[in-house]
Amino acid sequence: MAKLTNRIQPDMIMQSYLVEAFKGVALVTRQFARNLFGRKDIVTVQYPEDRRPYTPRFRGKHLLTKRADDQVRCVACMLCSTACPANCITIVAAEHQDKDIEKYPTTFEIDLLKCIYCGFCEEACPCDAIRMDSGVHTLPTLTRRDQKSGKIDLLGLAKLSTSAQGGEFRAHDHAGTQHGQSTPH
Amino acid sequence: MPTTGNLILDTVLYTLVKFAGFVLVFAMGVATVLTWLERKYSAVLQNRIGPNRANFGKFRLGGLLHMIADPIKMLFKEDFTPDTPNPWMFRLAPFVAFVPALVVFSVIPFGPGEKMMVANTELGILFIFAIASLNVYGAVMGAWASNNKWSLMGGLRISAQMISYEVAIGLTLCGIFMIYGSTDLQDIVVQQGQLLWGMVPAWGIVTQPVAFVLYLACAIAENKRAPFDVAEAEAELTAGYWTEYSAMGFGLLAISEFVEVVLIGCLGATLFLGGWQIPGVHGDSVPLVALQIGAFLFKALFLIWLQMTIRWTLPRFRYDQVMRLGWRILLPLALVNLVGTGIVLTLIDRK
Numbered sequence: 222m223a224k225l226t227n228r229i230q231p232d233m234i235m236q237s238y239l240v241e242a243f244k245g246v247a248l249v250t251r252q253f254a255r256n257l258f259g260r261k262d263i264v265t266v267q268y269p270e271d272r273r274p275y276t277p278r279f280r281g282k283h284l285l286t287k288r289a290d291d292q293v294r295c296v297a298c299m300l301c302s303t304a305c306p307a308n309c310i311t312i313v314a315a316e317h318q319d320k321d322i323e324k325y326p327t328t329f330e331i332d333l334l335k336c337i338y339c340g341f342c343e344e345a346c347p348c349d350a351i352r353m354d355s356g357v358h359t360l361p362t363l364t365r366r367d368q369k370s371g372k373i374d375l376l377g378l379a380k381l382s383t384s385a386q387g388g389e390f391r392a393h394d395h396a397g398t399q400h401g402q403s404t405p406h
Numbered sequence: 407m408p409t410t411g412n413l414i415l416d417t418v419l420y421t422l423v424k425f426a427g428f429v430l431v432f433a434m435g436v437a438t439v440l441t442w443l444e445r446k447y448s449a450v451l452q453n454r455i456g457p458n459r460a461n462f463g464k465f466r467l468g469g470l471l472h473m474i475a476d477p478i479k480m481l482f483k484e485d486f487t488p489d490t491p492n493p494w495m496f497r498l499a500p501f502v503a504f505v506p507a508l509v510v511f512s513v514i515p516f517g518p519g520e521k522m523m524v525a526n527t528e529l530g531i532l533f534i535f536a537i538a539s540l541n542v543y544g545a546v547m548g549a550w551a552s553n554n555k556w557s558l559m560g561g562l563r564i565s566a567q568m569i570s571y572e573v574a575i576g577l578t579l580c581g582i583f584m585i586y587g588s589t590d591l592q593d594i595v596v597q598q599g600q601l602l603w604g605m606v607p608a609w610g611i612v613t614q615p616v617a618f619v620l621y622l623a624c625a626i627a628e629n630k631r632a633p634f635d636v637a638e639a640e641a642e643l644t645a646g647y648w649t650e651y652s653a654m655g656f657g658l659l660a661i662s663e664f665v666e667v668v669l670i671g672c673l674g675a676t677l678f679l680g681g682w683q684i685p686g687v688h689g690d691s692v693p694l695v696a697l698q699i700g701a702f703l704f705k706a707l708f709l710i711w712l713q714m715t716i717r718w719t720l721p722r723f724r725y726d727q728v729m730r731l732g733w734r735i736l737l738p739l740a741l742v743n744l745v746g747t748g749i750v751l752t753l754i755d756r757k
Contacts, residue, residue, distance in 0.1 A: 239619065245719040246712075253451035265455040 280338045280353040283331055283370065294350035297324040301342035301351055309335035310342060333359045334368045424524045429511040432703075433672075437664035440710070442473040444664075448718045477657060485653040490553035499551060500651070500658035503544025506537045507665040514672045515592040517682045517699040518690060523592060530591040531579060534673065535572075538628075541666070542568040545630070545637070548659065549647035560646025563725060564637040568628055570732035575624035577740035581617045581747040582610055582677050595681030599688070607685040610678035616743045618678045620736055625670040626713060627732065629663060633720035636728055667713055668706070675705035 234240050256262055266273055275281070286294045297314030313328035336359075342351050362368055442457060446469060449456025458469035465471075487493050512524040513533050520526045527533060542565060549561025586594045600608045611618045627634040638646040648659045675681060682702040687694065723731065 242716065242720060246715050249451050249715055249719045252453075253447065256450045256453060262453045263450075263455055264453050267455070 275356050277354070279356060280340050281355045282333070282353070282357045282359055283336075283342070284352050284355045285329060286350055286352060293325060293329075294348050295326050295329060296322060296348055296350070297326040297329075298347065300345040300347060304341040304345035306339060306341060307335045307337045309333075329371070331370045332368065333370055334365060421524060424521075425512065428514075428516055428524055429508055432516070433508065433511050433665055433668050434661075436668045436707075436710070437661055438473050438477075440664045440667060440714075441476060441661070442470060444714055444717075445472075447714055451718060477654075480654050480657040483653040485655065486650070488553055488650045490551055492551040492553075495547050496551040496650070497655070499544050499548030500655045500662075501544070502547060503541055504658045504662040504665070506540040506544075507662045507669060510534045510537050510669055511672070513591055514669075514676055515595050515681055516702055517695055518596075519695075520592070522682075522695075522699070526592065528588075528590045528593075530589045530594070531583070531677075532589050535576060538666075538669070539568075539572060541662070544662070545647050545659075548651065552647070552650035554650050556643040556645070556649045557647050560637045560639070560643050560649070563639075564630060564647060567630065567634065567636065567728055567732070570729065571624045571627040571736070574732055574736040574740050575621065575628065577737065577744055578617045578620040578624060579677065580744050581614045584744075584747050584751060585610075585613050591676050591681075595676055595683060598680040599683040601685075607680055607683065609680040609683075614678070614743070614747070616739065618674075620740055620743065621674060621678065622709075622712070622716075623731075623736060625674070626716065627728070629666045629670060631663065631667070631713070632717045633722050634728055635722055636725045639722065641722075667710055670713060671706040671709035672702075674709045675702060679705040679709070681705075 229235075252262075288294050295312075297312050299312055299314075302308075302310035302312055309332040311328060311330040311332075312326050314324045315327045317323065317325045338353070340353055343353050346352075359368070446456040456469060457472040458466055460466070460469060460471035460475040462471065487496060490496055510533070513527055513530050515523045525533075545564045545568075546561045549557040549564065552558070582594065583589055586597045588594055588597070594610075598607065598609050602608045602612065606612055630637045635646075637643075638648070640646070643649070648656055651659055682698040684698060684701045687697070
């Protein structure tokens with residue numbers, strides 16, 4: 222089937238361009254006056270002051286969650302760094318003093334220049350310890366070194382997580398909850 | 407009695423003061439404001455906000471300070487010279503483009519009497535043509551000396567375009583000379599104060615309506631601004647003839663474009679909108695003269711606004727369309743207008 226195009230057949234007046242040009246000038250002037258005096262159609266967002274809200278599913282800068290006693294939730298199981306397709310997570314583990322908790326990370330570093338924001342790390346995490354729901358996107362820095370987000374920095378955005386620790390799946394706790402949301406304990 | 411030497415010195419000083427007042431304060435002032443106004447105006451009519459960030463502490467003044475911030479920024483930027491066999495020509499080009507644009511203001515009558523123009527010369531409009539045509543050398547020199555293919559193509563386009571439209575604009579304005587019988591701009595303005603049929607002011611737009619439209623089209627084309635900005639054509643030629651310019655070299659080329667916008671406004675007001683004439687107002691008392699200067703500025707600003715609006719309304723013509731418009735439409739129309747004016751004038755003379 223031939224493609225249907227509805228073309229305007231220009232007549233002499235239209236082709237002379239003069240009338241059309243002045244119609245255009247009138248249109249532009251009307252829009253200018255409306256934006257200046259009347260109803261404003263201006264769509265610009267004054268960025269640093271006004272921000273458009275991100276969706277709740279937006280994957281922003283990573284954060285490490287905390288336990289109720291303000292300690293980091295991460296148990297340095299390396300599942301996130303294993304899952305990471307960009308190899309941007311570096312974890313150094315150490316023994317935890319608390320006998321119930323096996324390990325904790327002494328270093329937890331994410332190279333944000335390497336990160337592709339795929340979200341595999343938060344999916345892999347059995348402890349709800351790493352999340353990307355901070356709503357902060359990565360800001361430019363002057364050096365590459367500054368793009369490596371260390372443990373302290375990640376905790377800076379920290380949220381309290383009260384989901385089940387340890388990764389054991391308890392059906393009655395998780396019933397009806399979505400992935401990524403913390404479950405009330 | 408003043409000696410001849412003193413007289414010459416006085417004349418020179420007096421002329422310099424007038425030049426500073428009319429050209430540097432008015433023309434450069436308006437051109438500088440235009441650098442901000444153009445961006446702000448285009449932004450508002452396109453549903454944007456436009457420049458509004460430059461500030462003195464809490465005072466933003468709607469971004470008006472950008473016109474100060476921009477030159478400061480340009481002065482401190484790296485002044486890059488490309489690897490070219492003609493660095494001196496590359497450096498010279500912005501000045502060649504900038505100076506003629508300023509000098510032509512000398513013969514524009516800003517108000518009644520000799521005092522209101524820098525140089526009272528009978529050449530008037532011929533002087534403007536002679537000097538304003540030098541402008542093309544600046545752009546072409548810059549384009550050629552940049553040693554850059556985009557610049558070179560931009561330069562070729564400018565030279566073809568400006569020469570084509572120079573012919574059309576010259577023939578267009580011949581109609582004005584024929585009607586007013588003078589090339590002296592002050593003389594033309596004085597004659598525009600008469601009334602036709604006892605009611606309509608004998609402004610150029612009334613006696614030569616076709617010429618006004620042709621003048622506007624040709625003048626915008628000569629100034630190589632949209633919709634005739636094929637020389638710059640950022641979509642095709644990066645930035646055309648000023649691709650390689652940075653810092654104040656770019657600043658000069660850009661401001662000379664705005665100065666020309668002001669010039670086209672002033673010249674159009676002088677030739678077609680009756681200059682400083684206000685219909686029905688005659689006399690030479692001080693408040694009246696001030697009013698007449700105000701009328702001239704208002705008319706010039708109106709034409710500047712019209713140029714700006716046309717620029718932000720119409721898309722760029724293709725290069726072959728620009729050439730066809732110049733040679734096959736505007737030039738024949740200018741010739742027809744000229745012949746028609748001649749026939750009408752002869753018929754009127756016979757009566």
